[in-house]
Amino acid sequence: MQLVLERCTIRPWRLNDAESIAKHANNRKVWLAVRDLFPHPYTIDNAHEFLQRAIGEQPTTKFCIEVDSVAAGGIGIRLGHDVHRHTAELGYWLGENFWRRGIMTEAVTAFTDFWFDNVPLRRISAQVFATNPASARVLEKAGFVFEGLLKNNVIKDGEVLDSLLYARTK
Numbered sequence: 001m002q003l004v005l006e007r008c009t010i011r012p013w014r015l016n017d018a019e020s021i022a023k024h025a026n027n028r029k030v031w032l033a034v035r036d037l038f039p040h041p042y043t044i045d046n047a048h049e050f051l052q053r054a055i056g057e058q059p060t061t062k063f064c065i066e067v068d069s070v071a072a073g074g075i076g077i078r079l080g081h082d083v084h085r086h087t088a089e090l091g092y093w094l095g096e097n098f099w100r101r102g103i104m105t106e107a108v109t110a111f112t113d114f115w116f117d118n119v120p121l122r123r124i125s126a127q128v129f130a131t132n133p134a135s136a137r138v139l140e141k142a143g144f145v146f147e148g149l150l151k152n153n154v155i156k157d158g159e160v161l162d163s164l165l166y167a168r169t170k
């Protein structure tokens, strides 16, 4: 997959993206919005490990968001199994230097369109911590519909938080 968009390009990860990932992912503000699987601090070794996994995986589900020739963030889906095999869950992050330029709205819209157009998926969902209005807004602008508030659904940084469930269906 290579999606060349107006503000960014979504492309496969490359081994030489490690330095850029370690730079932009090593940010507590990013970490606070994502799952604990995402390391903090985010070291170059973490980046190498992530890239080995992402590049080796079949089918490829994790991609780089490149902005101005910089690996600025990531976007990926987790495909469902069994009775959920027509569904997927979306995740994404962007380095703070690139926020508020409409990049993730563009990326999420095009990425979701791509999967619906190329794979027989009927549902792509995303969960946002209730403390993250920017991400909820990205999803709304990308055509996702708010399905509900999941009370006390996550524990992040020692705090129990609600999360917001969004989905786009086909």
Ligand SMILES: CC(C)(COP(=O)(O)OP(=O)(O)OC[C@H]1O[C@@H](n2cnc3c(N)ncnc32)[C@H](O)[C@@H]1OP(=O)(O)O)[C@@H](O)C(=O)NCCC(=O)NCCS
Binding pocket: 029, 030, 031, 033, 034, 092, 093, 094, 095, 098, 099, 100, 101, 102, 103, 104, 105, 106, 127, 128, 129, 132, 133, 134, 135, 137, 138, 141
């Ligand atoms: C959340 C995130 C993805 C937003 O990406 P972005 O490229 O800055 O978003 P956009 O520029 O496309 O903005 C989308 C909308 O969110 C709004 N927005 C951006 N930052 C905001 C903030 N801090 N508070 C409220 N709204 C905000 C924008 O104004 C825009 O809405 P508008 O067009 O109605 O004004 C990015 O900040 C990020 O990666 N954060 C850390 C990781 C994360 O949250 N991942 C998602 C986990 S579910």
